[in-house]
Amino acid sequence: MKREDYISWDEYFMGVAKLSGMRSKDPHTQVGSCIVSQDNKILSMGYNGFPSGCSDEEFPWERDGEDELSTKYPYVTHSELNAILNYRGGSLEGAKLYVSLFPCNECAKAIIQAGIKTVIYDSDKYSSSASTKASKKMFNSAGVRYYQYTASGRVIKISI
Ligand SMILES: [Zn+2]
Numbered sequence: 001m002k003r004e005d006y007i008s009w010d011e012y013f014m015g016v017a018k019l020s021g022m023r024s025k026d027p028h029t030q031v032g033s034c035i036v037s038q039d040n041k042i043l044s045m046g047y048n049g050f051p052s053g054c055s056d057e058e059f060p061w062e063r064d065g066e067d068e069l070s071t072k073y074p075y076v077t078h079s080e081l082n083a084i085l086n087y088r089g090g091s092l093e094g095a096k097l098y099v100s101l102f103p104c105n106e107c108a109k110a111i112i113q114a115g116i117k118t119v120i121y122d123s124d125k126y127s128s129s130a131s132t133k134a135s136k137k138m139f140n141s142a143g144v145r146y147y148q149y150t151a152s153g154r155v156i157k158i159s160i
Helices: 009-021 079-086 105-114 130-142
Strands: 032-036 042-047 096-101 118-123 145-148
Touching: 009 032, 009 042, 009 079, 009 096, 009 118, 032 079, 042 079, 079 096, 079 105, 105 130, 130 145
Parallel strands: 096 118, 118 145
Antiparallel strands: 032 042, 032 096
């Protein structure tokens, strides 16, 4: 008899996205992404962080500062864009993206241009922001399907 309590595809990929987010050094926001092929193979992962070579010791993680340059915003790369750029295998046409937070408008542009056709998100806590509204408007026009992940409530503990 096979095990019956194995995790579903959605739990697996959202779990991998959230695990990836745990790599982020951002003290306030940890977001993770997992890009998956139409036949459920993981193609890429990403989390929010600074570009390669831009040290966390040198660049600020602050949200407020004297000027924009002393905040994280001009430097940080979001998990979705990192996952797209981390992919080395060619085309992402038709792929699915699992992400722990609804994509901002900049990532939405990259998602559309990369050919990703489905976005499965967990939190939508900034749904009233202009950025999220712009993302949804672009996804609707571009034919990118998006739906919220249905939490199973399962808690997974992994010893590492
Ligand atoms: Zn973004």
